[in-house]
Amino acid sequence: MEDTPSVPDDQHRPADVPPDLPLDVRRAGVLLHVTSLPSPYGTGDLGHAAYRFVDFLAAAGVTVWQVLPLVPTHAEDRSPYNGLSALAGNPELVSLDWLADRGLLRDDDLAQVASGEISRAEARTRAVRLWQSEVEAGERQEQREHFLSWVDEHDDWLGDYTDFVALRESLGGTSWHDWEPGLRDRDADALDKALAPLQDRLRVLQFEQYLFDTQWQELRDYAAERGVLVFGDLPIFVSHDSADVWVDRAQFDLDETGAPRTVTGVPPDYFAQDGQRWNNPHYDWDVMREDGFAWWRRRIARQRDLFDLVRIDHFRGLEASWHIPASAETAREGEWVASPGVEVLTALVAEAGEGHLVAEDLGVITPEVEALRLRFGLPGMKVLQFAFDGNPANPHLPHHHDHLGVVYTGTHDNDTSVGWLSEVDDRTRVRIRGHLVGPTDDMPWPLMRTAMASVSRLAVVPAQDLLGLGSAARMNVPGKATGNWSWQLREGALDDAIAARLRDVLERYDRVPGDPR
Template sequence: MLLHVTSLPGPGSSGDLGDEAYRFVDFLAAAGCSVWQLLPLAPTHPAERSPYDALSAMAGNTDLISSEHRVAHGLDDPATLTAQQQAAFSSWCAAQADWLEPYVEYAALRERHDLAPWPSWPPALRNRDPRAVADALAPLADRVQLLRFEQWVFAVQWDRLRDYAASRGVLMFGDLPIFVSLDSADVWASRDLFHLDEESRPITVSGCPPDYFAADGQRWDNPHYDWAAMAEDGFGWWRRRITRQRELFDLVRIDHFRGLDAAWHVPADAPTAREGEWVPGPGADLLSVLVDAAGPGTLVAEDLGVITEEVDELRLQFGLPGMKVLQFAFDGDRGNLHLPSRHEEQSVVYTGTHDNDTTLGWWDQLDETDREQVRSSLVDPEEPMPWALIRLAMQSRARLSVVPAQDILGLGNEARMNTPGTAGDNWAWQARAGAFDDGLARRVREVVTATGRLS
C-alpha cells in the first residue's frame, strides 16, 4: 500500500511517526499487505512541501517526529539524556558525519540568513570557505548541536517504527528522487559535482518533455550533475546516498530512472521545458555502483514517460523491476505495456501513483467508450470502482502490486496527492481518524487472498 507519513491521520495537519503509524502497520498486517511504500522522508522546503524538493538528500524530515513518543522515550531535551542515550547519540553522529555535518552547517546558516537560498549568501559562505563558515557558526554552536540532536531523534523514531513493521511482516519501500534541489546541503557542500556557473547558478535545469501530465513538459529546476566529476571517485556521493537509503528502507524505488541513461536538460533561462534536449547520463557505470551498494533485489526502476530501448536494456541488464500503471493502460493501443496482458513478473503494478488522480477520480473523468475499454479487461465488469481496478492490479502477474491508500478508502479527486506541473494544495492530503479500520482490513484481505497474494 502506498501512503506517505504526512497522510497518516493525526491531531495536526500532518501525520507523524507516532501511534497512527503503528496502527497503520497493524492495519497492513491484518489486511494481508506485506509492503508499505512511502515518499521520500527528506526535509522539505516549507513553501512547497514537496518531498521531491528537499533541503537534503540524506537528512530526515524532523517535522515527522512524534512529540508524544519523543517525551515518552525521554528524547525531548539533549541535556537530559541518560548516559546510554548520550553514547548512542554520539556514536550515531560519528557514523553519519559525512552528510550530517554539512547539513547542520547549511541548516544553521540558512536560518541565520532568514531562509534565503545559499546562492544568495555572501560569497565566502556561498563558497563554503572553511574560515568564514567556522566564524559564522561559532555563535550558533547550541543551535548546530540541536539540529544534530533532532536528526538523531528522527532516526531513533524511524528505526523503532521500521523494527515494529518488520516484526509484523511488513517491509518499508522508499523513494529516491534522481535529482536534488539547488537550495540544499548537497549542492552547497559539493558544488564541484554539479553544473553551476561562477555565481552558483545552474547552467541547465532538470525536467521532462511534453507528456501525459503537461503539454509544455515539466520544468523541475534541479541543477544537473557533472557526471565526469562524479566518476572521478567512483561515484562516491551516489554510493553514500544509496547506502543511506538502504539504512532507512528495505526496498528503494529510483525515481525517474530514465535519467540515468539520458536526462532532459532545459536552459536555465528557457520559459518552458519544451526547449530542452536529451543529454546522455552515466548509465551502467553508475547503476553498477548503486546495485552493488544497495544489494541485489532491493531496487525498483520508475521507468515511466519517454522510455527508449536503451533505458529498457539498462534496467534489464541489472535485473531491476519496472513499473506498470493501470490508469495508463486503456488508450486503445493493444501494444500498451501497461495493459495487464503485457505485464511481466519482473515488475511492480500500480492502480495509480502519487502523481495520478485517485482511481475514482480518474474513472469519473472517463467517457463511456474509455470505460468500456477498461471493463473489457475486468473479470467482473459489474464490480464498482475503485475495487475493480484494485482487484485487477492484484490479479496481475507482476511480482508486487501496490495500491494507493486513497483507492483502498474509495476516495475521489479531493484526495489526490499531487498534480505534476502545478502549485497549490499538493502534498496536503491526510486520511481521517479511524479510516483504516478492521472492516476495511478484512475487505482488503479478501481480495489479497482471492488473487493468491497472501504470503
C-alpha cells in the same frame, strides 16, 4: 461470481529472481506517505498512528508499505522530491507522542502544539533542552552514549546538513546561492564566524536527526516483526537549494558562482505543450566518475539503511536526461544528453545489493532505457490508469505485465482511481470494465482486484483507493506549484472491515506470503 484467474505455479519463484529477496514471492503493498497519517499535531509523523497503520497492513496480509522520500522539505512547496537534503530525515516527522512517552515533553506541551500556540519545532526544541539538562545532571547516560555513537556513524553528512540549515534559518530562509560570497563558497573563516552564535541551534538540529533516525528504525523493526517491508523512493535529482549541492558543488554542472548552467525537466508532450522545467541542477558526470560515483554510493547506502526496497524515480534520466539552458524561458529549448547509466547502476547495485532496487520507468521510454533496466534486472512499473487508451499493445494492460514488475492502480502523481474514473468518457469506461476482475462490484475494488491478479510480483494500491475517495484526496498534481502533499487519512478510516475485505482479495491471488491456503 467474480472472475478468478488462476496463478501459475512458476510465479512462486521465477528463475530471474534469486531466493530470499524482497520480491522472491508475490506481495501486495499500500502507498501512503508518513505525512498522510492522522495526527492531532498537523501532518502525520512516526508516532502512534504509524504503528496502527502497520497493524492494519499486517491484518490485511499486506507485506509492503510504500512511502515517499522522507527528506526535510522546503516550506514553500513541502515537496518530498525537492528536499533540503538527500540524506537527512524530515524533522517534522519526529513524533511528539514518542517524546512525551519518554518523559521529554509534558501534556501541556502537546496541548499547546495541538492548539497552535507553539509549533512542532518549538516543542522539539523544548524536548532537546530538557534532554541536555538531564544529561548534564548525570541522567540518560546510556542514551547519551547511543547518541554520540550515532553522530560518529553519520559524520559524513550530519555536520554539513546542520551547518546548512542553521545558516539558512539565520539568513531568513534564503537560498545558499544568494548568501554573501564567503558563506556561499564555504570560506572557512566566514563559516566559523557565522556559525559561532548558532551553536545551540546546531545541537538541536543534530539531535532532531538522531530522533528521526531512532524513531524510524524502531517503526521499521516493528513492521519487520509483522512481516511488513518498507519501500522508499529515491528522487534522481536533488534541489539546487540543498546541503548536497552547497557542500559538493563540483559534483554538479554549475558556474563559478554556483548557479546551474543547465536545469532538469522533460520535453513538450501531450500534457504540457512547453514541457516541464523542474529546475534541479544536472550532474557533472565526469567529476563523479573520478571517484567511482562515491556520491551516489553514499546516497543509496543511506536509503538502504532506511528501506528494504528503493524506487529510483525518473529512471530514464540514468540513460539520458533533458538539459534546459538555465536562461531558457521554457523546457522547449532543451536537449537530450546521455548519462553514464551502466556505470552509475553498477555502483548503485553493488552498494544496495541485488534485488533491492525498482525502476520508475513511466513516460516515453526508449528501447535504450528498457535495455538498461533489464541489464540490471530491475523491476519496472505498470499503472492501470494508463492502460485503457484502446491500444491492445499498451504495455500497462494486464495481459502485458511480467513477473519483473510492480503494478499500481495509480501513483502519488495520479488522481485517485475514483477521481480518474469520473473523468473518463463513456467509451473508455466500457473498455475499462471489459478488462476488470469482478467489474460489477463497487469501484475501485474491481481495479484493485485486477492489479492483484496481475503476474507482476508486487501490486500496490494507494490508501485513497482502499477508501474509494475522489479527487479531493489526490496527493499531487504535477506542474501545480501549491496545494499538493497535504492529504491526510482520517483516524479510524482503515478499519477491520477493510482489512478483512482486502485480505480476502490478497489470499485469492496468492499475495500473502506464508499463507497456507
